[in-house]
């Protein structure tokens with residue numbers, strides 16, 4: 001008698017459900033709790049919650065619950081079916097579990113909390129779960145989170161690519177820049193990879209998107225143009241990617257000049273590669289003085305560097321008119337620089353300029369995506385058991401998607 005009352009309380013079982021009997025299997029380290037219910041006039045449908053007449057019962061099922069006193073605890077019950085006015089004959093809403101799960105909601109909630117902090121392997125071992133069971137819990141959590149997300153409005157997004165397996169394959173990620181979370185993940189970095197994202201949005205949600213940060217990558221540009229009205233005013237090429245292009249051009253100038261100088265016995269550029277890439281403000285005073293000398297040296301690399309810095313000054317403008325004037329002047333300077341890499345990068349930026357200047361209006365970069373990227377590295381590290389890409393995609397949503405992932409029946 002008393003153990004039934006104890007288990008009813010531990011499990012939070014409420015009328016019409018009650019604990020019919022408890023079986024202790026000491027050797028197996030298991031407690032089996034059998035549930036039954038009183039006569040019920042109407043049940044709530046598991047899908048929509050509408051009330052309906054009792055119909056019949058399914059065969060007995062089992063649910064793994066939180067351990068009690070180190071014993072694996074397993075619930076048993078025969079799920080009743082009722083006639084929902086909307087869905088017809090369906091299994092009723094069971095207070096301890098979601099319809100498709102073999103675990104109780106509390107057990108899934110525990111596993112989810114652990115999975116947020118620890119590797120899949122560690123959680124699997126601690127809770128005695130297989131890879132498939134772990135992935136099932138994560139997949140259900142992600143589906144719930146994504147379903148809840150539908151109505152939300154997002155105004156600023158970032159499109160980013162992520163290389164995995166040593167750069168041979170790519171994922172396309174769409175990030176919510178305001179909330180710092182992943183909205184969408186797809187394989188590849190083609191136009192089709194991004195096209196799938198737009199299908200997840202309602203037309204109101206599409207209308208609500210004001211700005212999209214991205215790299216200067218045509219497949220993404222094409223997808224945004226095909227799906228987002230007014231795309232030409234909303235695409236913002238990421239300023240860090242622009243800085244990267246300029247930095248690479250400076251480095252090409254330096255490498256070429258270094259060869260010429262070295263052949264002439266001049267080692268002024270030796271060991272300076274990183275000086276040209278980092279911010280002088282961050283240097284030690286002595287290094288900064290030496291670097292200042294180099295910059296005044298009249299070397300080609302110094303001119304390329306000045307072009308890069310002056311080019312990036314575009315992003316500190318507040319108003320568009322003077323910024324456009326600055327860029328026209330800069331782009332002429334780059335064109336006349338007689339430094340081939342700078343001429344090329346200048347030409348590219350000129351061609352892309354209308355979606356660079358949009359930065360001044362929207363003030364977004366993919367920097368948020370970069371922080372999401374480092375989180376994805378962690379996901380990769382803690383989930384070495386990914387047997388397929390889909391598991392990896394679920395894990396990215398799970399750890400970086402930011403939705404509320406607890407099973408709904410615990411709410």
Ligand SMILES: [Zn+2]
Nearest residue numbers: 045048084087
């Ligand atoms: Zn229903």
